[in-house]
Amino acid sequence: MSTVIETKDLCKTYIVNKQSNNVLQNVNFSVEEGEFVTVMGPSGSGKSTLLYAVSGMDNVTAGSVFFDGEEITSMKDKQLINLRLLKMGFVFQQMYMMKKLSIIDNIILPGFQAKIRPREEIRKDAEDLMRKLGIIDEADREITEVSGGQLQRACLCRALINHPKVIFADEPTGALNSKASGEVMDRLLEANRMGTTILMVTHSERVASISDRIIYLVDGNIQGELHLGKMKDDDLSGRERKVRNWLGEMGW
Ligand SMILES: Nc1ncnc2c1ncn2[C@@H]1O[C@H](COP(=O)(O)OP(=O)(O)OP(=O)(O)O)[C@@H](O)[C@H]1O
Ligand SMILES: [Mg+2]
Secondary structure, eight states, X not given: OOEEEEEEEEEEEEEXXXXXXXXXXXXXXXXXXXXXXXXXXXXXXXXXXXXXXXXXXSOOSEEEEEETTEEOTXXXXXXXXXXXXXXXXXXXXXXOOOTTSBHHHHHHHHHHHHTOSOHHHHHHHHHHXXXXXXXXXXXXXXXXXXXXXXXXXXXXXXHHTTOOSEEEEESTTTXXXXXXXXXXXXXXXXXXXXXXXXXXXXXXXXXXXXXXXXXXXXXXXXXXXXXXXSOOXXXXXXXXXXXXXXXXXXXX
16 A cells, blocks of 8 residues: 655644734644545634645645655645645635636636546536435536535545545535535545545544544644544444544543
């Protein structure tokens, strides 16, 4: 197995009103190819910041990030944009959808931009994904004409369209009821079973329990890790109990 994400003494400091806030403090961690890793921790502990840093969405203050063997912290913008387009998929809290495009056009856009597959194939893929996530009827709507939950599922479809190596998901079920959450969890698991590496943030014990490993972040430091191993089909409630007990020990 090879390492697909690795950080070395990663630090991120925000300066607001001349006060510096050390949001990530010498974070060292790695994710192996095919792993499904969740980051948990209190609000403000740096989870989103960590996802932004390791996916090259934001610069870092010190230390380095390696993605698929390449150091991205010193990469040129153009190279990074290309790497993100071809190898990463994103489901983030702010969803960055294009306002002028319909839902389906937003989903297929990165597919067209990548220029590696025929357009008809990408469109068919998009329709299949939307059908599985229960938003096919919303395909031609504008992004302002659908609910937050539908938009979030559209984001997951868009993240999957180029069959990325890694999916970064920041609270992918944050706006969803339990049925829609279940659909998103199923799609993430399915993508992971097909070999996609996943790095996710969630506040939900249930959602976290489908992952292989959980990292607990407090004040930008890794406080603990729980190894769950690969999810089997009938095991969710047992795993959820394990996660809840462990989180209790972590002071959640
Ligand atoms: N762009 C920014 N400028 C200044 N400070 C920021 C910025 N983004 C985040 N922060 C600060 O960094 C800290 C960590 O924020 P982050 O969004 O990573 O937390 P989080 O763990 O994702 O929290 P939540 O669970 O609420 O989403 C917070 O104190 C936040 O106020
Ligand atoms: Mg966050």
